[in-house]
Amino acid sequence: xxxxSLVGYTNTMPKKTPAKLxxxxxxxxxxxxxxxxxxxxKILREQTAEVLERLAVKGLDAKExxxxxxxxxxxxxxxQTQLDNNLAEQNVTAKNIGALMQQGxxxxxxxxxxxxxxxxxxxxxxxxxxxxxEKQVNDTLVLLPNLPSKLVPAGKTSADNVVVREGGAVPALxxxxxxxxxxxxxxxxxxxxxxxxxxxxxxxYKGKGAKLQRAxxxxxxxxxxxxxxxxxxxxxMVNEASGFGTGQLPDKEGQMYHVGIxxxxxxxxxxxxxxxxxxxxxxxxxxxxxKLTAYxxxxxxxxxxxxxxxxxxxxxxxxxxxxxxxFQLPENSYAxxxxxxxxxESIVNELELPYRILRLCGGDMSFTSALTYxxxxxxxxxxxxxxxxxxxxxxxFQANRLKLRYRDENKKTQLAHTxxxxxxxxxRIVAALLENNQTPEGIRIPKALxxxxxxxxxx
RNA sequence: GGAGAGAUGGCCGAGUGGUCGAAGGCGCACGCCUGGAAAGUGUGUAAACUCCAAAAGGGUUUCGUGGGUUCGAAUCCCACUCUCUCCGCCA
Numbered sequence: 001x002x003x004x005s006l007v008g009y010t011n012t013m014p015k016k017t018p019a020k021l022x023x024x025x026x027x028x029x030x031x032x033x034x035x036x037x038x039x040x041x042k043i044l045r046e047q048t049a050e051v052l053e054r055l056a057v058k059g060l061d062a063k064e065x066x067x068x069x070x071x072x073x074x075x076x077x078x079x080q081t082q083l084d085n086n087l088a089e090q091n092v093t094a095k096n097i098g099a100l101m102q103q104g105x106x107x108x109x110x111x112x113x114x115x116x117x118x119x120x121x122x123x124x125x126x127x128x129x130x131x132x133x134e135k136q137v138n139d140t141l142v143l144l145p146n147l148p149s150k151l152v153p154a155g156k157t158s159a160d161n162v163v164v165r166e167g168g169a170v171p172a173l174x175x176x177x178x179x180x181x182x183x184x185x186x187x188x189x190x191x192x193x194x195x196x197x198x199x200x201x202x203x204x205y206k207g208k209g210a211k212l213q214r215a216x217x218x219x220x221x222x223x224x225x226x227x228x229x230x231x232x233x234x235x236x237m238v239n240e241a242s243g244f245g246t247g248q249l250p251d252k253e254g255q256m257y258h259v260g261i262x263x264x265x266x267x268x269x270x271x272x273x274x275x276x277x278x279x280x281x282x283x284x285x286x287x288x289x290x291k292l293t294a295y296x297x298x299x300x301x302x303x304x305x306x307x308x309x310x311x312x313x314x315x316x317x318x319x320x321x322x323x324x325x326x327f328q329l330p331e332n333s334y335a336x337x338x339x340x341x342x343x344x345e346s347i348v349n350e351l352e353l354p355y356r357i358l359r360l361c362g363g364d365m366s367f368t369s370a371l372t373y374x375x376x377x378x379x380x381x382x383x384x385x386x387x388x389x390x391x392x393x394x395x396x397f398q399a400n401r402l403k404l405r406y407r408d409e410n411k412k413t414q415l416a417h418t419x420x421x422x423x424x425x426x427x428r429i430v431a432a433l434l435e436n437n438q439t440p441e442g443i444r445i446p447k448a449l450x451x452x453x454x455x456x457x458x459x
Numbered sequence: 460g461g462a463g464a465g466a467u468g469g470c471c472g473a474g475u476g477g478u479c480g481a482a483g484g485c486g487c488a489c490g491c492c493u494g495g496a497a498a499g500u501g502u503g504u505a506a507a508c509u510c511c512a513a514a515a516g517g518g519u520u521u522c523g524u525g526g527g528u529u530c531g532a533a534u535c536c537c538a539c540u541c542u543c544u545c546c547g548c549c550a
Binding site for chain 2: 081110282
């Protein structure tokens with residue numbers, strides 16, 4: 001079943017806005033694009049118990065907040081009706097004035113003018129109240145995350161995630177080096193040089209290390225296009241509207257690099273530009289499914305990260321990733337999610353890496369996701385699992401923000417479903433490849449990758 | 460960076476204060492015509508909010524965005540954004 005998303009255009013703006021761009025682009029006037037919020041409110045209203053139950057999976061007691069939202073919305077509707085009636089009378093009266101003037105009925109026209117003046121005064125007040133009430137509805141509504149699908153296990157932390165599949169074999173290594181040592185030993189990744197050029201988290205790949213990057217990108221893209229994904233090369237910077245569409249703005253502003261002078265954001269993932277290709281679009285059912293793949297560098301500020309999590313390639317400010325994105329009819333989105341998981345799994349298998357697939361619990365899932373599968377590969381030298389892919393169904397949560405719709409058989413517009421996943425993210429794949437495949441003779445390159453690297457060992 | 464032009468429905472394009480949600484064309488949908496098709500022809504063809512149990516129907520809003528003038532704005536005024544052309548710079 002398909003649950004409409006919960007967030008529409010909000011009144012919240014990023015805190016720091018260049019003076020030049022002060023104007024609030026996200027302000028929702030009462031007359032525009034409100035339908036999706038209403039859809040959601042309808043569900044909040046009619047399926048309150050169900051919604052509460054779903055959100056409880058995320059450890060969220062939303063009873064109070066939903067009551068508040070519905071209350072605000074009642075007030076909003078009442079005001080809307082009043083205002084509409086007011087404006088209707090204004091319109092009729094104004095039209096009459098024209099006729100009266102022509103007929104020379106000056107006095108009556110004068111009276112009508114006074115009437116409209118009074119109505120106008122009232123409308124102004126109503127409009128203001130309506131705007132305030134809408135803001136209350138929105139400000140409260142944006143606090144609600146997407147509803148977890150029924151498959152999502154309850155839980156608070158990653159400890160509650162469920163392993164749904166495992167594969168590959170963990171190699172038995174003696175005196176295994178972590179990848180940052182291997183990188184130095186074979187001179188393939190220079191972290192210090194990156195610090196000199198830019199700062200921590202911006203490594204420089206060299207020689208076979210650089211070639212390995214290029215090989216992996218090509219390998220991933222080829223596997224994806226073979227599976228029916230169309231390759232796209234999107235911009236690496238996006239505007240505010242795109243950031244809002246996929247849910248990075250306004251809340252996660254601090255995670256993105258901001259190019260102040262032009263008010264652009266460096267993409268944290270290809271998901272942002274690629275998904276936004278279909279922002280403000282109304283599709284036909286026959287257009288589905290739409291499957292896109294893109295390689296892009298990704299830029300993340302990762303403020304607040306520290307310790308062993310950020311060592312070496314484990315967490316970077318700039319890294320390469322190949323993404324897959326799908327746009328689906330609601331009834332097909334979960335089958336598509338499964339297919340995406342199977343697809344990513346086949347690639348990990350080709351790389352001969354030990355992996356496991358996790359179904360994320362409510363507490364560990366992102367704000368926007370309805371169901372997420374994480375892929376982790378085992379890093380033999382670090383003796384830990386590294387997340388290399390996250391495959392999610394957002395149902396209509398993003399589509400709502402994007403205003404991505406399709407026309408159903410009754411010609412009504414409905415929200416589409418969006419999905420995406422990494423296929424795959426490079427750095428931790430590289431880390432695992434280096435660590436798991438280290439031998440006294442060098443680092444072995446998996447068979448599937450050799451046509452792309454042109455070498456079978458890094459020594 | 461300098462100078463100029465522009466922004467109207469899926470697309471093209473008309474429209475300088477009321478009869479404009481917006482002519483005309485293209486496209487699309489359905490019908491007629493046809494053995495079938497083309498041509499021809501007829502009808503229809505935006506989104507969102509709201510009222511109504513629902514349908515039907517009604518109301519409101521939207522002509523880049525925001526504000527202003529006016530009883531009344533696509534049309535007049537102001538600001539902003541974006542696009543295009545020319546010049547400059549340049550991978």
